[in-house]
Amino acid sequence: MIDIVPVAVEEDLVRVRQKVRQWAATYALSTLKTVKMQTAASELARNILVYAGTGTVFFSAIDGPRREFQIIFEDQGPGIADIEQALQDGYTTGSGMGIGLPGTKRLVDHFEIVSAPGQGTRVIIAMRI
Amino acid sequence: MSEWAEKVIGIFSNRRDDILRMWLESQQKNGYRGMYERIGERELYRQSNDLFEAMIDAAGQVGFASVRKPEWQAVADLVAEITAQRTRTGFSVMETVTYVFALKTVLIEILRQEQPDDIGCFVAEVVTITHALDEMALIATSAYVKTREEIILRQQQEMLDLSTPVIRVWDGILVLPLIGTLDSSRSQVITETLLQEIVSSNSDIAILDISGVPLVDTLVAQHILKTMAAARLMGAECIISGIRPEIAQTIVHLGVDLSQIKTKATLAGALKWAFDMRQLTVVHNAKR
């Protein structure tokens, strides 16, 4: 099963958070993991709004060595030139919105980012179920 | 399914009682000390009977050659269930898995008794049945490992729970005595337990006593700092006590900044501070 939530306006952030709650409840995630996943999703979906304007969020459960609840954030925005730098604590671009990627990364079990200037950004986060 | 395969299944159905009797005897004989005491004779019979029936049923539908087909799922489930139950009772992996092999020996013996002339088909069927039961033994082995893992996981959880007591020393004052090495998963449990207890006991002062922590490295210090920051966000004040001289040394050497945090050398000192915060005074009663 997969859920897709488009992000284009502020109200969509609430929808993304609700979806995280639903999925977390389905897989009986602990309260702490649910809150962390909700917060991380809220930050990343807001990044889409702030930096790219529109994008899409995909929810799924994946089977690996351990089962994981996975969320993918995809946009066709300007992309990130220096990912290393973007993952440094305290780094933020001019607008100052969002706490940035390093804080979000600390909340989840798995964090992956693919981006290049002009190529959009794709962030994958996952939490062990 | 070949004619021979069907014939074999017919033989097994007809000699059901013999097979069960021989199988039970073999399970009992092969070094299964106290098996009946642990499982009980009736239960052992019921398990063996159910498994045998399920197997004949599946073989009757698709044959012994097709153990990976969905028709055999019921058999696989039953093997996993019986294995899990025996594992939990404390059987070793040998004792747990050999009951499948015991059945194999019995089935081949029955075939030998019934088909002594037609050696070619006999061998072919023996090979098929051997494959089928080896597959079952593999299922039993993985069920054994899985059950053991579950047991270990549960015990780990129990140890974590046991090792983090939160003590209410006074109305609104908690003490969390930390004892032993603080690894990452234990630290998490400690944080969650403490914060939960702060809410449920309505305490706004918490004392973290680290007298029993052998080593404070950067990671441990960081974790303690995070716990205190989280408690403060909830409206509770934390204080660390029980900082031994050698730990004070490491903290300074590591360059961990504890200036924002209340620390006391002893639990008594921390308790006194907590009483002061609550405007409580301990009075020596001279009359006694």
Place this chain on the structure above:
Amino acid sequence: MERIPILKIGDLLLVTIQLDMHDQLVMDLQKDITNMVRTTEAKGVILDISGLDMVDSFIGRMLGTIAAMTAVMDAHTFVVGMQPAVAITIVELGLPLGGVHTALNVEKAIERLRAWGKIEAESDDEAHEGD
């Protein structure tokens, strides 16, 4: 338009946040609270977030801004009832909530405000001089 209600009790403003707040609601609340502090001359603002199951950087920043704005208007803002999981998440995320006072619940926040002499003590209760 939905809005988060603000209750006035004596010198206090009490706000209970239950909803999953979208950004506009957050901005409106910030505006409403500062307006109310001005018109009522409240000495304390208590934000009860026990019903909130997530505080991200946006909501966190709003809490800090409300505290800073009310402070210059001589009113102390308390955030009370934060869930343990939310507190841990905020710390991991690295959100600075510097200027915000916190308390376990509304009662404890009122106790503190009284102790500071910000709001009047009950007649049978002595106001403590503290901090």
